[in-house]
Each structure stands twice: as structure tokens, then as C-alpha cells.
Amino acid sequence: MIHKSYDVIIAGAGSMGMSAGYHLAKQGVRTLMIDAFDPPHQEGSHHGEPRLIRHAYRGGAAYISMAIRAHELWNELEQETDTELLVQSGVLNMMHLETYPFSDGQNDHVTYKRPVEMLSAEEIRQRWPGLKLPDSFAGLFEPEAGYLYSEKCVAAYRRKALEAGAELLAHTPVEHIKVETEGVAVHTRSGVYYANQVILSAGAWFKTLEPFIRLPIRSIRKVVGWFEAQAQLFDAGRFPGFTLGGPEGGYYGFPSIGGAGLKIGRHDTGVEWKPGDAVAPFGHYKEDEGDLRNLLEAYMPQAAGRLVQGTVCKYEFSPDDNFIIDRHPEYPQVLLAGGFSGHGFKFSSVVGEMLSDLIIKGSTEQDIRMFSLSRFHNLV
Incomplete structure (x- = not known):
């Protein structure tokens, strides 16, 4: 027809x-x-809210320009719909300097006049005492960044x-x-x-x-988990969104929003998936929870509590x-x-x-x- x-x-x-x-x-x-x-x-x-929005981007100037315009458009959509979509929590990007050195692209924020703070591991530990970063780490904090309710x-x-x-x-x-x-x-x-x-x-x-x-494009099965965390250290309003790149790999996460638990996911690795195939549920592989918990125990031990929820989504990776x-x-x-x-x-x-x-x-x-x-x- x-x-x-x-x-x-x-x-x-x-x-x-x-x-x-x-x-x-x-x-x-x-x-x-x-x-x-x-x-x-x-x-x-x-699915599985939220998602980070940040501006000091490893991909360089093109991504930063897009991120700034994206932020403006999210604010416009909030006004048009009278709905909170974006929370300006700040985002803390933490890097093990030998494994994930800060790139020149992340310094393009200067061109776009975006406020950032470069922080040592000691400064990070003082500001967010729930983080137990070794001195081999450093951080870049973006106060105007945050997360979106996807x-x-x-x-x-x-x-x-x-x-x-x-x-x-x-x-x-x-x-x-x-x-x-x-x-x-x-x-x-x-x-x-x-x-x-x-x-x-x-x-x-x-x-x-x-x-x-x-x-x-490779379609990849990815997992995220929410873990019980000490409220005074990791609740929304006290703790920012974050990325963490270290010897364990690349991770990202969010504060505990409304008592849901600290959300964390791993950006690298994952199991390849093809459309039409069944997607294994969270927990099917021991690393689903294991990788996330190991990272928390190493750097955020007071957020490595009981697994509250785990879910699966799909990435589409280009080469x-x-x-x-x-x-x-x-x-x-x-x-x-x-x-x-x-x-x-x-x-x-x-x-x-x-x-x-x-x-x-x-x-x-x-x-x-x-x-x-x-x-x-x-x-x-």
C-alpha cells in the first residue's frame, strides 16, 4: 500500500x-x-537517565562549538516545555596522567572562553572527600557542565x-x-x-x-549500574558528574539523584551485538558489575555499596x-x-x-x- x-x-x-x-x-x-x-x-x-553534557572536549574545537550550541538549545527546549532537562552540576574530568594525559583539544576551552579549573589530586580530595585519587591523577573541573535527563x-x-x-x-x-x-x-x-x-x-x-x-559501525552491548553511596559525599548538589580515565579503563558517572544511588558506566570495552540478536541482561557477565565495583572500590570506596540497579544499553561505535x-x-x-x-x-x-x-x-x-x-x- x-x-x-x-x-x-x-x-x-x-x-x-x-x-x-x-x-x-x-x-x-x-x-x-x-x-x-x-x-x-x-x-x-x-534510556537510563541521565547523560553528561560537558564542553572541554577531547575531540577539539568542532566538538566544543557543538557542545556550546547544544547547551543553548537544551536551555531553549526547557523554556519551551517548562521542563527541567539539564542540571548544571559541574563535571569533574579525572585522568591518570601517564595513561590518559590531558590533550591539547581539551585546552580549546580557552578559545571559547569556557570556565575550567585544573586541579591536582590533593585539591580534588579536599573538595570532594569521597574521592581517593592517588597523586598520579589530575583533574579538569567544568562548573558550567552537568547532566541531561535523556x-x-x-x-x-x-x-x-x-x-x-x-x-x-x-x-x-x-x-x-x-x-x-x-x-x-x-x-x-x-x-x-x-x-x-x-x-x-x-x-x-x-x-x-x-x-x-x-x-x-559496530553495535556494542554496554552496561551501567547504580550503587548505594554515602549521601553526604555523593548526593546531587554535593557531588558533580564525572569522568575517570585510569589504568582500569575509561569510566563516567553521576551523583546519587533522589537517592537512586551513584550511577557509573564504563566507556571502553563491551560485547559486540547484532540487530535481531538477544541482548544479555545486566549481570550475565561477571564484569558487568565487577568492572564498575572494582573502579568504585579503588577510587570511591564509600560509593561501592549495594548494587541498586543495573541496566543494558547499546553503543554504535565508529572506527x-x-x-x-x-x-x-x-x-x-x-x-x-x-x-x-x-x-x-x-x-x-x-x-x-x-x-x-x-x-x-x-x-x-x-x-x-x-x-x-x-x-x-x-x-x-
Whole structure:
């Protein structure tokens, strides 16, 4: 069955797709968002609140510019929806200097006039006595950074997109895509939908869109856990969001919000996953809790209490951990947004704006040269 045509169809209405749907619809673009589930949901990367938002970024100037604009857009969405989405808790980035030295890119904050504090391990221990960092560590504290309530963010964009006239087709996997003379045909079990342009933002599910597009993306099973922690040391308002890079690997986390426990996850490692395969629940592997607990016992022993909750989500890693934001190599009317590599959510507000600009204007003010698909010409 053939359905009506649209200006734009978005395949994958998670964090990036839903944001793009909002930015397009509010400018009068006839937009259909299609998702295999019902966002916000637990089948992608945005569930299990919260997510960090920070500005002094290892990726350098392009990421910092995007982070600053993303922060502005999250504040605007808060005002439009009268909903708290972003908590400016500060973020403390802790590094073992021999294993994870601070890069020049993290010093680009000076160019953008973002306030940061460089702290020794002793200064960190004095300010946050729950942290037991050896002197071989140092820190960079961003007082204007914080965390986002990710599921509330996706829900807010969904509500505003639909209010602006976008349509959402939930519980509808995309079966295949074909470029025809009438436009781009998106085939689903409920019929075929046409659009002049299409955005593909399928996250960890990009392999389901092959052979129309093949991206060098690995889908990885990731876990996070919440642990009982001493309130006077780790409660929200007392303790910041954090990253920690040491001999044990790269970790990130959040204060205990509303007594939920300190949340912590590991950014590196993980088990490869393919769309359609079952995802093992939290605790299936001993390292699910083991890695997280070992890190807490080493550096935050008073936050290494009982495991309150554990959950599983999915990352979509590109080979270099940088995003893929580009046009299809054969079909310029098809935009690609993927490979967000476990650090993309904070940028979803600005990525949606960027995708909207690329659709409407053909260009974006943000520098996206480093996100070109052509950098992987030997892999695609």
C-alpha cells in the first residue's frame, strides 16, 4: 500500500532523529518520523537517565562549538516545555596522567572562553572527600557542565515535534529503502512512504538498512549500574558528574539523584551485538558489575555499596569514535547521522539543528568536515 508523500522522512526517531524532526517541523517542513519502537524506549542509547553534557572536549574545537550550541538549545527546549532537562552540576574530568594525559583539544576551552579549573589530586580530595585519587591523577573541573535527563529530553522533543506538525510512525521497522523517480521510497510493513529527502539516524540498528547503506559501525552491548553511596559525599548538589580515565579503563558517572544511588558506566570495552540478536541482561557477565565495583572500590570506596540497579544499553561505535554526519555516497538526497560512539547524546539538540539546516539550506554553520564518511573509504 502506498501512503502520502512528505518533504522529509526520518528513519530512526531516537535522540538525533526526534531532535531533527522537531527542528524541521517548526520550520514548516512536512516531516514523517519512523521508528521500530516507541521513543523514548529502551532499545537504543538514550534510556537510563541521565547523560553528561560537558564542553572541554577531547575531540577539539568542532566538538566544543557543538557542545556550546547544544547547551543553548537544551536551555531553549526547557523554556519551551517548562521542563527541567539539564542540571548544571559541574563535571569533574579525572585522568591518570601517564595513561590518559590531558590533550591539547581539551585546552580549546580557552578559545571559547569556557570556565575550567585544573586541579591536582590533593585539591580534588579536599573538595570532594569521597574521592581517593592517588597523586598520579589530575583533574579538569567544568562548573558550567552537568547532566541531561535523556528520556525526558527525547519525550520533550517528541511532544514539540508533533505539536509543530510532524508525524510519528512508531513500532514500524524500516524494511528497505529505494531511490526512485518519484523520490526516496521507504518501505515498511504498513506500506511505502515517499519523501524528497531522507535522514537515516538508526543508531545501533544501522545494519538493518543494508545494503542501501553500509556504515563501518559496530553495535556494542554496554552496561551501567547504580550503587548505594554515602549521601553526604555523593548526593546531587554535593557531588558533580564525572569522568575517570585510569589504568582500569575509561569510566563516567553521576551523583546519587533522589537517592537512586551513584550511577557509573564504563566507556571502553563491551560485547559486540547484532540487530535481531538477544541482548544479555545486566549481570550475565561477571564484569558487568565487577568492572564498575572494582573502579568504585579503588577510587570511591564509600560509593561501592549495594548494587541498586543495573541496566543494558547499546553503543554504535565508529572506527575512530567520531560521528558520521554526511550524505549518502550515491544519493545526496539521503543524509546519514550515526556512529555517535557512546558520547553523542549531549549533542543531539544541535545535531538535529544541523540536520535540519542541511536539509533546508544545504549547509550548516557547524564544522562537520571531521564527520565525513569518506574518511573510511577503505572500510565502507
